[in-house]
Amino acid sequence: MGRLLEGDKALTALQTHIPTMYDTPFGGFAEMLLQSQNGAIDLLPALPTAWERGEILGLRARGGYEVDIRWANHTLTLATIRSYAGGVPVVQLAGKPLDARADPRLHLVLASR
Numbered sequence: 001m002g003r004l005l006e007g008d009k010a011l012t013a014l015q016t017h018i019p020t021m022y023d024t025p026f027g028g029f030a031e032m033l034l035q036s037q038n039g040a041i042d043l044l045p046a047l048p049t050a051w052e053r054g055e056i057l058g059l060r061a062r063g064g065y066e067v068d069i070r071w072a073n074h075t076l077t078l079a080t081i082r083s084y085a086g087g088v089p090v091v092q093l094a095g096k097p098l099d100a101r102a103d104p105r106l107h108l109v110l111a112s113r
Helices: 007-014 026-033
Strands: 041-043 054-061 065-072 075-083 091-093 096-098 106-110
Touching: 026 054, 041 065, 041 075, 075 091
Parallel strands: 041 091, 075 106
Antiparallel strands: 054 065, 065 075, 091 096
């Protein structure tokens, strides 16, 4: 359901209202907060209404990226995107494009391993 951008249905399918890695299958949980299968990093694509605020650290995105996300009032407040391949990603917020270099909510870090 997360890949289908239906956060509330995905949350019901996971049968939990508290997003923690310790009691939730991580794969479905991560798909609700980040997707990258279509060539862009899509932040909060299927955020359930029950998750008004939260934070997740270290999600992996295709293309050599690692992403930390914070949100409040169902809105992105900060995303740190570490690029291990040296590229600048295409970034979307719930399917709408963002400027990775100019949006103040995005922090791009060119990192090395």
